[in-house]
Amino acid sequence: MNKTYEPKDFEHRIYDNWQKKGYFKAAPDKNKKPFSIVMPPPNITGQLHIGHALDCTMQDAVVRYKRMKGYETLWLPGTDHASIATEVKIVEKLKSEGTSKEQLGREKFLERAFEWKEQYGGRIVEQQKRLGVSCDWDKSAFTMDERCSRAVREVFVKMFNEGMIYRGNRIINWCPTCKTAISDAEVEHESTDSHLWHIKYPLTDGSGEIIIATTRPETLLGDTAVAVHPSDIRYKSYVGKTLRLPLVNREIPIIADEYVEKDFGTGAVKITPAHDPNDFEVGKRHDLPIINILNDDATLNENAGVYKGLNRYDARKKILDDLNSLGYLVKTESHLNNVGHCYRCNDTIEPIVSKQWFVKMKELAKPAIDAVKKKEIRFIPKRFEKAYLHWMENTQDWCISRQLWWGHRIPVFYCEKCGKATASIDDITACPQCGGKVHQDEDVLDTWFSSALWPFSTLGWPEKTELLDYFYPTDTLITGYDIIGFWVSRMIFSGLKHTGKKPFSDVVIHGIVRDDKGRKMSKSLGNGVDPIEVIENTGADALRIALVSGISAGGDIKWSSEKLEGYRNFMNKIWNAARFVLMNAEGCTIKEIGSFRLTLADKWILGELFRCVKRVTKLMDKYEIGLAAAEIYDFIWNNFCDWYIEFSKTALYSDDLERRNNVISVLMYVLRETLKLAHPIIPFITAEIYNELPNKDAEDIMISPFPENVGIVTKAKIIRSSFNAELAKMRSVMEVIKNIRAMRSDMNVSQSKRTALYIKPLGNNKALVKSSLSYIEKLACGSSIELVDSEPQGKNVTVLSTIAEVYIPMNELIDKDKEIARLKHELEVVESEIARAQGKLANEGFVKKAPTALIEAEKAKIVKYEEQKNTLLKSIDNLN
């Protein structure tokens, strides 16, 4: 093995080998239980960012874990055509080339889009591979490939024929930059400082006026009424009269509607049905005309009269100026206003009445709500269930048409003769009713319409494929909380509706990656972290474990370079530990655990390993990858490296070949099992080291069996003991060593100075102490160690522990007064402990109600501390 950890040297090679061997491939196998995950398809617009890296790492950890656990595991990857996002980018590119999509025409434009897909979709896949993701690339899907498109058509036609999809003239969210309708979910609301303008509308009969308050004066041009509350006495007499709209001079009615809040503004509201969702509803109730004043780029149209051609912001200014100079503007108040923005381009969206396609949601939502309420689908962590239910229960009909070219073109054909609209899975040229010529709808579907079908369209639905039969419903979905509404909920109702089955059982939600100051990573802040750059510098494993550590319960994760460095160091630690074990294995025979006598330390490390396996298994089953990583980190560093490897050195450096064989066998076993335990999280380094092991239990670590949580498992047997007794014993030996080290450090004794140690076992610990002498001598800087019955003659330093007292001749160290002071301090501590325990036992309530085990434990502590107190008093006395 290389002396230093250089991930660049092997990550590519390891990954290529996995691919060559076909380990990622999944195929129905009746003898195995299936486990499947579909990957949330990244958009083809960009490149892998740190959020994807987190998403992929979590999925890969789960997938690798399940695969090692013996499941036939499918992780199905793919990419999303990302209708708007991609089209916007391509349009930008065309613009920079001095052309436009209109100039190009639909067909050529789509050619360009597919070229784009090849280029950028491919790049993301390459980047995912660098991360080590183990998905079945042969089954890669793309939301616009034949498979998925077929499913989209099937679903659309079915729902169209059932009346679940309808076309209607309704108010929708219009993005003037993307020049398309977007769904409610795609609008982000933002509080914005604005004004509330009070405008005077005169009565046509000249008998007075009404003052309305508005945040959008420019839409005045489209007003078709003014509304007041029916019970508002201020305006009661006005209802039914008409007003003359300023600037436009149109006569509009005063109507009464409950929608109006009496206490807000002036209690009178201008009604613009074409440009406000509420006004649209009011308009429907009162049968008001709808006057659209905007073009699709949000400039004013011919309905705006003299304001025609202005953009909406200039129009507002001009209209306010005009109102002011004509004396209509009576007051301007400041006002905090909620403004909707496009989630893609962030432009201010305009509510506009327009003819669009919608999916009826009410009927779809109900089973989707029930499935979660009945726990058929579980959210992890649970709190996201509420977010989901709330979203689902309040969802409005879903606007699915987009005025774009890149996407699934709506499969509806209009007859030019009889006007009939026909939805068809295959393109048609003639009207099925009258045989007339037809033309297809120009719009495409919302990109989420196809991703909603992802868990089953990718498996071949609507065909009854073997894959679908075996792997669907999928098991787990892992994604960020930001797309629960967009995606997760839509997959749930789509799956239930079209396959009759839930699409997955567990929805694991994680947070987003933020920078070290807790800010979202964004291009404008320039605080993004490029995963590929990190991989180049520190390796994929360090990136993976750094991402996954500290993430728990769906919370956001803060990224910091210190953290990354910490885990890079951990990788180095693993590397060197493995190197140590392998180096010392030369000339040794590796034996099966159980075929030779285990020492106390052997049993201890095996016990710790077993505990670690149990915890990691439990955590992985709960998708707590971060906490599992912490357990592994702790075991490897604090138990295996800091203690067991150190213990093992006395045996390894001895001349006794059998002892060496035994200890190297334990080292090798623990190393192998630990690598397997860690493999799902840090696949590369574990694979590279595993390949070097003489005791491999599989061709490759990724297809080796995950450590069992029933005990220590070898080919020869399963040792079910958890070694609890040995764990406790060894820990008390370690306490002796730690106490001696602490004392030495306290007394400023240099590490290289070795001393004689006299050790007096306490209670019935003689055998334990006797068997641990060599460990204590080696790890507590002893030059010699001797078992004694009492404190040796002369002046000594006394070190107290639970199982033994250790004496070190004073002359070996330095200062008598210092030692007395130290002992006095310890005496204080011991006395306060006695007082604490006594106080507890003096509490009547405690003695009466606390569990007996707890009371006994307190009593035992008093006995122990009293003993220590006596020793300390004697030692102090002896020094004086």
Next chain:
RNA sequence: GGGAGCUUAGCUCAGCUGGGAGAGCAUCUGCCCUACAAGCAGAGGGUCAUAGGUUCGAACCCUAUAGCUCCCACCA
């Protein structure tokens, strides 16, 4: 306006069914001891946001308050 979550060491976070406050990083001290200075050994550091309550016992359960974060929502 409604809902959710968070508040534990200087920083990032653990803390299972209530039973003596933990880790990593940072800081300080001492160490190149034949795996690792990307390392080893040791140490300091906390009113568990605040105020009440339940309990023999509360970081943990209940109530209120404050601060932060996020989601949802049509008062123009």
